[in-house]
Each structure stands twice: as C-alpha cells, then as structure tokens.
Amino acid sequence: MLSRVADALYWMGRYLERSENITRLLLVTEDFSSETQGLAEQVAQSAWKDLLAILPSARVGPPASAFAPLSQAYLHGFFLDPANPYSVHYSLRRARDNARSVREALTVEVFLALNETFRALETHARRGLSDPPSYRDALGSAHRGLFAIVGAIEHTFTRDQGWLFLKLGESLERIYRAALVLRVKLPGLAAAEPRADVALYYTQWRTLLRALGSLENYRRSYGARLEPELVVPFLLLDPHSPRSLRYGLEAVKGYLERIAGGGEATPAMRLVGRLHADLCYQDARVAAAGADAAFLDRVVDTVALTHEALAAQYFVT
Amino acid sequence: MLSWGAVKWVPETTAYDEAFEKPAAPRPHYRGLVTTLESFTLDEIDRRERLQKISLVDQGITFTVYGEKDGIERIFPFDFVPRIVPAREWERIEAGLVQRVTALNLFIADVYQEQKCLRDKIVPAELVLSRKEYKRELLRLTPPRQIYTHVVGTDIIRNDRGEYLILEDNCRCPSGVSYVLENRNLLHRVFPEFFTRYPVRPIRDYPRLLLDTLLWSAPRASESPVAVVLTPGIHNSAYFEHSFLAREMGVFLVEGRDLIVEDSYLYMRTTGGRQRVDVIYRRVDEDFLDPLTFRRDSLLGVPGLVNVYREGNVAIVNAPGAGVADDKAVYAYMPALIRYYLDQEPLLGQVPTYIGLRKDDFAYMREHLAKLVVKTTGDSGGYNMLMGPFAGRKEIDAYAAQLKKAPGNYIAQPLIELSSHPTWVDGRFEPRRIDLRPFILYGETIRVLPGGLTRVALRPGSYVVNSSQGGGSKDTWVLAARGS
Numbered sequence: 145m146l147s148r149v150a151d152a153l154y155w156m157g158r159y160l161e162r163s164e165n166i167t168r169l170l171l172v173t174e175d176f177s178s179e180t181q182g183l184a185e186q187v188a189q190s191a192w193k194d195l196l197a198i199l200p201s202a203r204v205g206p207p208a209s210a211f212a213p214l215s216q217a218y219l220h221g222f223f224l225d226p227a228n229p230y231s232v233h234y235s236l237r238r239a240r241d242n243a244r245s246v247r248e249a250l251t252v253e254v255f256l257a258l259n260e261t262f263r264a265l266e267t268h269a270r271r272g273l274s275d276p277p278s279y280r281d282a283l284g285s286a287h288r289g290l291f292a293i294v295g296a297i298e299h300t301f302t303r304d305q306g307w308l309f310l311k312l313g314e315s316l317e318r319i320y321r322a323a324l325v326l327r328v329k330l331p332g333l334a335a336a337e338p339r340a341d342v343a344l345y346y347t348q349w350r351t352l353l354r355a356l357g358s359l360e361n362y363r364r365s366y367g368a369r370l371e372p373e374l375v376v377p378f379l380l381l382d383p384h385s386p387r388s389l390r391y392g393l394e395a396v397k398g399y400l401e402r403i404a405g406g407g408e409a410t411p412a413m414r415l416v417g418r419l420h421a422d423l424c425y426q427d428a429r430v431a432a433a434g435a436d437a438a439f440l441d442r443v444v445d446t447v448a449l450t451h452e453a454l455a456a457q458y459f460v461t
Numbered sequence: 462m463l464s465w466g467a468v469k470w471v472p473e474t475t476a477y478d479e480a481f482e483k484p485a486a487p488r489p490h491y492r493g494l495v496t497t498l499e500s501f502t503l504d505e506i507d508r509r510e511r512l513q514k515i516s517l518v519d520q521g522i523t524f525t526v527y528g529e530k531d532g533i534e535r536i537f538p539f540d541f542v543p544r545i546v547p548a549r550e551w552e553r554i555e556a557g558l559v560q561r562v563t564a565l566n567l568f569i570a571d572v573y574q575e576q577k578c579l580r581d582k583i584v585p586a587e588l589v590l591s592r593k594e595y596k597r598e599l600l601r602l603t604p605p606r607q608i609y610t611h612v613v614g615t616d617i618i619r620n621d622r623g624e625y626l627i628l629e630d631n632c633r634c635p636s637g638v639s640y641v642l643e644n645r646n647l648l649h650r651v652f653p654e655f656f657t658r659y660p661v662r663p664i665r666d667y668p669r670l671l672l673d674t675l676l677w678s679a680p681r682a683s684e685s686p687v688a689v690v691l692t693p694g695i696h697n698s699a700y701f702e703h704s705f706l707a708r709e710m711g712v713f714l715v716e717g718r719d720l721i722v723e724d725s726y727l728y729m730r731t732t733g734g735r736q737r738v739d740v741i742y743r744r745v746d747e748d749f750l751d752p753l754t755f756r757r758d759s760l761l762g763v764p765g766l767v768n769v770y771r772e773g774n775v776a777i778v779n780a781p782g783a784g785v786a787d788d789k790a791v792y793a794y795m796p797a798l799i800r801y802y803l804d805q806e807p808l809l810g811q812v813p814t815y816i817g818l819r820k821d822d823f824a825y826m827r828e829h830l831a832k833l834v835v836k837t838t839g840d841s842g843g844y845n846m847l848m849g850p851f852a853g854r855k856e857i858d859a860y861a862a863q864l865k866k867a868p869g870n871y872i873a874q875p876l877i878e879l880s881s882h883p884t885w886v887d888g889r890f891e892p893r894r895i896d897l898r899p900f901i902l903y904g905e906t907i908r909v910l911p912g913g914l915t916r917v918a919l920r921p922g923s924y925v926v927n928s929s930q931g932g933g934s935k936d937t938w939v940l941a942a943r944g945s
Contacts, residue, residue: 146719147730245695248708259519305732403732458732 149249150309151459152242157313159239160258164290165321166232169195169355170222171283174276176351177215184344190332191351192218197328198321202230219279223286224269232286233269236262251300254293261289305403312399312454316447319392322356323443326379329355331437333372346370353379361385380423389443393420396450403458412453419446468499468506469889476881477623478892479544490547490940493658498542503888510885513541513651538933539644540884541652544895544915545659548942554617554625554899555909557809560799562613562901565632565786567802569609572785573600583801584794588818591869592791592838594784596747598754602771605678609780612674612742613901614638614914617809619880626877627795627811628896632787633779634744637914637934638900639702642667642709644936660941662911667900668709671742674904675710678776679739686739689713689729691720693745693761703744717745722765725772740776741766747781755781789838789872790816812877817868826873827864830857833873835864848924850876879924882935884917894918896926897937911939 173195177188192214196202204221225231240262243250268282301307329352336345349370353359356379365382366374382388393416400413409417419442472484480491487495498506517536546554571578572589579586589595614635616628645664648655672688679686692703694716707714719729720738728735743750749759754767769775785791793814796807815822815833826833835847847860864871881892899913915935916926926932 145732146713146715147732148716148719149713150732241695246714247701247704248714256519263518309732 145249145305145309147459149246149306151455152246153249153306153310154313154454154459156239156242156246157310157315158317159235159242160290160293161314161317162230162321163232163235163239164287164294165318166199166222166230166235167283167287167290168357169198169325170219170232171280171287172351172354174215174219174280174283175354176347178276179347180344184341187344187348189214194328195222198324199230200324203228213276215276219276219283220273223279223283224265224273226269232283233265236265236290249306251296253296253300257289257293257296261286261293264289308399308403309458312396312403315392315395315399316450318387319389319396320444320447322379322387322389322392323440323447325352325355326376327437327440327444330376330440349375357387358382358385361387390420390423393423410453410457412450412457415446415450415453419443468501468503470883471889471891475621476878476892476894477619477621479619479880479882479895481883490545494543494545494655497654497658498890506885507888509651510541513539513647516647516650537640538919539640539647540893540917540919540933540935541648542883542885542890543648543655543936543938544882544897545938545940546912548940550625551911551939552942553808555911557625557627557807558615558899558901558909559907560803560805560808561615561627561630561795562610562903562907564795564799564802565613565630566608566610566903568791568798569632569780569783569786570603570607571802573602573782578798578801581801583797584791585818588790588816588869589785589788592785592788593748594782594788596755596782598767599782604770604780605680605773605776608678608903609783610786611678611778611780611903612671613779613903614898615901617897617899618812618877621878623880625809627809628877629789629792630787630795631898632783633747634699635898635900636699636702636744637898637916638667638910639705640934641900641910641912641914641937643705644934648936659938660943661938662941664910664912667910668706670902670904670908670910671706672710672712674902675712675740675742675776675778677904678778680773680776681739687712687737688740688742689715689738691715691717691741691743691745693717693749697744699744706742712742717749717759717761717763720763720766722763722769725769725774727763727766727769727775738775740778742778747784750777750781789814789836790818790869793872812874815873817864817871817873822873823868826871827861830861830864830873832875834876835860835871835873837870838872848876876924879918879926882915882917884919884933884935886919886921891921893921894924894926895935912937 173191176191180188195218196204199222202222204217205225206217221228222231224233226233226237228234240258243255243258247255265286273279273282297310333348333352336348349372350359353362353375358379361382362375362378365378378385379388381390383390385391396416397413397420400410400416404410404413470481472478472481480487480495482488514536517539568578572595578584579589610632612635614631614637616631617625618628619625642664675688676686679688689712690703690707692700692714694700697703704714713729715729721728721730721735727738729738745761748755749761751762751764751766752759753764766775767781770777770781792811793816795811799805799807815826817823817826826835830847831849831852833849835849837845847857849857852860879894879896882895883890884893886893895915895917897913897915900910902908902910915937917933917935918924918926919931919933
C-alpha cells in the first residue's frame, strides 16, 4: 500500500486510541475527585494534576473563576479545548484529518461514525458545557461514539495492510499511555500507607484499574480483593486483558510480523520482541517490583524507538 | 401562487419552465412527480429535507470554497425535486455530445500533430497557439490510443424556447460526477416514493465505466495495468470527489509526493517498495503536473512525469494539452470544426459568441457591455466574469478598462435565459435557474452517462449555478424509452 496512506492510518489509530484514553481518564478522574473532594482535597486535586504528567506538553488554562471547581478547568482543557494538543477535541480532529486524507482507504461506516462523534464534540465546544454533570454526560456519549468507531473498524475493515497499520498505531498508543499512567500513579500509591485511610487507599487502586480500563477484567480474575501485589502484575502481565502491557506487546508483535510478511526480523520487531521477552520471562514477584520507574521508562522509550523504526522503514520510502 | 392542499408552486414568467407548460399544467413527464409531491404535507416535506441535510453532513459530502476563512468544508446544497429528461430528448443530447467529443478529440490531435485546421484557417492560428493551454512541449507527441479527452463534462443550458444549447466544454478535469451519484443515492433514501412512477435509467455503473476507460488507454494493456487517481490533496475543492472515485473504482488515490520517476517509468512509493503505475487519472491542473516541464514552483506534481509520458510508458487522463479545446474562444469555432472534421452539421446548438481577438467583435463588445455576459478565456467556475445586464455603471466601466488591456483574453455572449425548475425554498416550490453537465467517457467507444449534474442557482433570479458561487444541485433523471 501507499506509504502515505499507511502513515495516515497508523496515526488515525493512534489518535483514536488517544481520544479514548483521555476520555476515559477524564471520566475516571472526575468520579474520583468528586468522591474524595470532601475527604481529602489534596488527593483529589493531585489526581487532576497527574493528567499533566500523563499527557506531557498538554496545556490547561486557569479556572474560569475563583469559585469554579478545579475540575472545570481540567475538564474543559482536556475535553474541548481545540488548542490543547492532548485534548479529546484535538486528538479526534487529528484522527479525522488523517481519515479524511485517506478516505478511499476507509469504509463508509467508519467515516460516518467518526464524523458523527466529532460533530457532537464540535457542538459542545461551540456551546460550552456549564458544570461537571454536563461534562460527564458529554464525555459519556463521546466515549460511546469512540467505541462505535472502533466497532465499525472491527466489523467492516478488510484485514489488509491498512488495517494492520491502523491497529499497530492503536496498540502502540495504548502501551505508551498505559506505561505513562503507571509511571505517574505508582510511586504515590506505593508510598501511601493503607492504615491511614483504608477506604481512600482502595479507592485509589480501584481508580488506577479503571483508568486503564481493567477494573472489570481484574475482578473476573481476582474478585473484589484489591491487593497491590495482584493489581500491578495484572496490569503488566495478564495474558487476556486487552489493556495489559503484555497483551499490547503481543498484539504489536503480531501486527509487525504480518506487515513484514515473513523473512528477517525488522528493526521494529527486534525492539518490541526484546521488551516483550524481558517483561514475560520474570516471575510475578519480580514483575511487581520491576514495575519501577526504570522499567516503565524503558517501555515509553521503546515505543518511541519503535515508532521511529516504523517511520524509517514504511512511511518514508 | 398556485396551491393544492398545502403544497404551493410559484410559477416562473420569463424562462422556460422545465416542469410546467403553464401555471397548474405540468408537462406530461412531470405529472407523476407533481401528483406525488402534492400528496405530502408540508411537515412531511420538511422532515424529509432535514433528514437529507443531516445525511449530507454525516457522510462528509462536502466541497471547499476558495478564499473563505471559516472552515474549509461546506456541503453542496441538494434540492430534492428531480430534473426529468424524457427519453426522446436525451437521445438527441447524447448523439450531439458523442459528435462533439469526437470532434474535440480530432481537433486536439490535429493541433498537436499536423495543425491542418490552422493551415486551412478554420481557426485562427494565433488564437490557438497563443493560449497558455496550448503546450508547445507536447507537439508531435501521440498519447496511447490517440485519445486526449477521456473524460469530458459539457455544460448545457436551455433557452427560453426550451432548446438545448452547449455553453461550455470541460476537457481538462471536469468535476461533479460524484455528486451525480450521491444525489441519486440520497434521493432514493429520502424520497423513495418518487421512483415508483418512473423508469429512471441507472447511473451506478459510472465508476466501472470510468475504470474501463482508464485501463483502455494503458500503454501495456495486456499485463493487468495499474491505474491511480492523482489529487492535489485534501485542500482541493474537489477532494471529496477524488477520494470517492478512487474508492469506487478500487484504485489508489495518490498525491504527487507518492509518485516517483525512475528510468523513464513511473512508480508509487508503497510500504512494500516501489510499484509501477501505468495510468494516471489526474485531477491536478496540467500546469502543476510536472515542475520540470510546466510550472517550476509546483509542489503538487511529479518531476519527470512528462518524460515518462513522452516515452509512452504512462497514460495521462485527460492528456496534458487537452485544454486547448475547452478554451472559451475556441468554443466559438466548434460548429465549424465539427463540419471540418466530421462533415456533419452540429446536432446541438450553442450560444453566439463574440471573440475579443476579432476586431469587429471587440468593437461590438465595448459598445454593448451592458447587454452581454463577458468571461475571461482562462478562468472557470464563474470567477472573474461580468454579467452586463445586472451590473452597475461603475462595475461595467471598471471591467471595460480591464478589457482594453488584453482584448484577446475575453469573449462575450448575449445573456441566455436559463430554463427554470421548481425548487424547494423556504417551504414552497420556487422557480430557480438550472443547467446540466453530462459526463462523456472516451474509451473503446464514446459513452454518455445518462443524466449528469443539474446545477441550480439558489438565489432568486440568479444565473450563476457554480457551487463556488452559492449554487446547489439536483438529481437528474433520464427516462428509459417505453417498451425498451
């Protein structure tokens, strides 16, 4: 396929995944902060500030007024602000720009779903949203819209190279964002003492699982027990949960192999393969300890290097 | 104002009304449609119209208007009242178009080969050779199968007597066919009832016919040739159409930067390396096709493309240089050219045209600017024209000053009363002026898509139907002959 088209589909996949990730983070953080606001205002506020670390180089303006809740500025900045390069609005617009530039490579269903979801977002951005409940409502419908797009892709795309590049972008973005979420959240959680406030402590772990779209899958494996020594290995190593790092790396490996179509391992395959092996060939105890900053930084770096290898091999020919 | 029940029809007084012979008397081929429409309530029509608009926006059926700041996409307004062409009328149009496109192609071939028509003084040589559309670089270069004009869009209007007249030929990159197909889809979905009373000829087949046409012209026709659509990119006003056609034909949509010339062959850059390209359906203006041959500042083109073409290793559709034939001044000579090449009388009439290059014509133009429609020979899309009968003194004087500087760049025509057609505007049927752009494909044979793009001037009294100037479009029905 055309290199330019592969490039656009790859970015469409990345931006769609990013839109979904940000939307989910906003919904989860809004829940968490309104739940803990009265209990521990500091914790609630730092949950919002964490977003700036998870989505680096994002920009959020000051609150509209001294009386506006802190969440308002973040909700607006990360959901609707077209100028913030990490807002849902911005990401979905980029997904759509990429889709528009390769429309002939998409199905009508995908384009329709993408267009509808983006138009709803534009309407919110134009009219403005007044309070957290209306943000939550709009975020919820944006989230459903994003899944409609993903569903349309799953059900209508032919499984050709274009699909592989789109899925590759999606999976790499997912790994990248998950690693950053863990990188930002784990140090604080590990330092917290459960004895201080048990309810709050578990709320934070639950929120972490939700932030990575894994709470229900976790419960299926371990029930309602929220033990840190179970949660971290689950997020890293679970073979079936589509948002664990291991699952993501395996998906990427598979897409890369199919794109290469046999033969020697490509530079991207080598990078991802090494990381995958290092992640898997350690036992759970080591893994829990291994979820330290250095390992997570390595995940982030590997995704960046993989992206460069892909670009050099397939996008700039 | 006429009215049965809730539906109101506003009659038109001066123009030829496509649908009504006189108020309250629909022409025979419109009776079924009028009856169907009158069975609707106003609310129902409104509801359906809303559905139709939402559908257009959701599907992103949009075009781009140059020079507008706010948002680059706009929908092309669609009016749901279809234009109906009876079988008998269409037969004449079709025969006239086949004749015209045959002559156009012979003319271009002649201009780039022997220039007989210039030596025989059928067309003044300076008129052809001085045009920027005439590409001296392409002299004596024969395109595959000797076809220059694979895809032609010819604009047709109807005067106040209902005669079909050719207004303009588009031999370079005629656009609009995607709207023809999408309009039909849309009308099917929003007003399925319309179709129950009429044998409407289908048009769905166009992408296949277009692909056949492209592949027919391929230099290595036997070895499953590869065709692509070449677009300037997402910011072009017709981008939607480029992507639509590529998708419908199942071929790659490429930009200049996707293509590369090596050893006199053309390749595209793919994830699997370079792949050879045999046919380019180019939707890029020819001046931008190859910076080595034409405009050096072009970033849209492919350096060396014309050389590949010269070597006979790629077909370019439409052939570069074909623009000499759709020049507005050459238009004036088309009837003579048809007689010259085909020894036939033109089957379709056209609008009398004064040419700035001719002294007498120019004198007449200057005297009668207030009565004439004046156009520059280079521009299209209704840009830079003077509508004398509607212009103020100042505007006319300013235009006259411009005119004097380069008479050869202008032509003038009397204002032709475009036919009018009932159009749904603000809750009733008002007359609006329309034209018709049929699409003609020149492959193994010459084929005319039954119908074409009916454009409608949405402003009351306006004669300008171009989408860039606030025009809309309608579905165009060609009826099948009874018993066939």
